[in-house]
Amino acid sequence: MYRGREGQWAFFLHRITGVAILLYLLVHVGELTAAMFGAKYSNAILGFFHQPLFQLGLLAVIGAVLYHALNGLRILIMDFTSWGTRVQDKLWYGVLALFALFYIPTIIKILPEIFGGGGH
Amino acid sequence: MAIKTRNFNEARQQASTNVELIWWVFMRVSGVLLVFLVLGHIYMNNILISNTSIDYDYVASRFSQPLIKVYDLVMLALAMLHGTNGLRYVIEDYVHHDGWRNFIKYALYFVVAVLIATGTMLLFSFPFEKVGG
Ligand code: HEM
Numbered sequence: 001m002y003r004g005r006e007g008q009w010a011f012f013l014h015r016i017t018g019v020a021i022l023l024y025l026l027v028h029v030g031e032l033t034a035a036m037f038g039a040k041y042s043n044a045i046l047g048f049f050h051q052p053l054f055q056l057g058l059l060a061v062i063g064a065v066l067y068h069a070l071n072g073l074r075i076l077i078m079d080f081t082s083w084g085t086r087v088q089d090k091l092w093y094g095v096l097a098l099f100a101l102f103y104i105p106t107i108i109k110i111l112p113e114i115f116g117g118g119g120h
Numbered sequence: 121m122a123i124k125t126r127n128f129n130e131a132r133q134q135a136s137t138n139v140e141l142i143w144w145v146f147m148r149v150s151g152v153l154l155v156f157l158v159l160g161h162i163y164m165n166n167i168l169i170s171n172t173s174i175d176y177d178y179v180a181s182r183f184s185q186p187l188i189k190v191y192d193l194v195m196l197a198l199a200m201l202h203g204t205n206g207l208r209y210v211i212e213d214y215v216h217h218d219g220w221r222n223f224i225k226y227a228l229y230f231v232v233a234v235l236i237a238t239g240t241m242l243l244f245s246f247p248f249e250k251v252g253g
């Protein structure tokens with residue numbers, strides 16, 4: 001994993017995205033918990049997070065999950081096959097290609113909604 | 121110490137304790153499940169609908185469906201444990217001062233334990249049918 005440049009980038013991104021997703025998850029569950037206290041509080045908090053800045057953050061979280069998931073599968077291939085580690089840099093380019101394939105349409109769908117398109 | 125390897129047999133040799141090896145396996149098993157759970161979750165709440173339209177009624181209608189309850193409960197537990205153990209690896213790599221490392225770790229465990237508890241209570245505070253009707 002520490003061999004070569006690709007491995008280090010892959011590892012570093014995996015780490016950053018993993019920690020970012022966890023921090024998001026903690027806020028996410030906290031935010032949803034307001035629903036236990038009724039519609040008034042819940043809508044106030046959910047509405048607060050509908051500001052464009054947070055919506056952009058959400059888009060970033062989606063990207064983080066996508067990268068972390070795909071690279072996680074790459075790690076599993078390296079762990080459980082005999083050939084995975086040999087082609088780890090190629091696998092990483094595969095991760096990046098799949099990431100772009102899924103993330104670009106997601107951005108195209110969500111970005112207009114943030115700036116007044118769909119929603120409400 | 122966290123295991124740093126890319127292979128199960130090496131992991132077995134490197135594991136300082138059995139518990140550490142179990143966590144190594146857990147990270148991989150939970151990872152595979154989370155691919156489907158979390159990506160499916162994001163698909164349902166961001167692609168099928170606009171996430172800017174999420175409000176109390178939507179959340180309540182989702183939490184009231186038995187299937188979603190089970191789905192969310194499993195996702196909650198796996199993501200929390202996977203993410204917390206992952207962050208433990210990171211903390212153990214970067215924080216070398218014993219006192220600080222332990223303080224940060226136990227503060228993290230405390231926050232996560234509280235959120236797993238409230239997250240579970242939240243799920244079951246909704247009735248088992250569609251609300252709003
Ligand atoms: C979506 C599917 C996911 C897959 C396939 C996956 C896979 C993995 C794998 C294989 C590792 C390496 C474990 C090791 O080194 O022993 C890992 C680490 C990690 N994961 Fe995930 N994971 C997923 C989702 C998540 C989620 C939802 C979170 C946060 C809540 C998360 C947070 C982390 C963290 C913080 C690490 C530690 C990173 C490090 O040690 O550098 N992961 N993940």
Ligand code: HEM
Nearest residue numbers: 025058061158165171179182192195196199239240242243
């Ligand atoms: C990025 C956009 C996301 C949106 C718009 C979103 C939205 C929601 C909504 C509306 C709910 C209520 C119940 C349901 O629909 O299932 C929920 C619950 C939940 N979400 Fe997300 N979510 C997002 C990302 C994530 C991610 C990345 C994770 C995991 C790391 C996650 C983990 C959870 C969990 C565990 C619950 C259940 C909470 C509980 O049982 O207390 N979500 N989410």
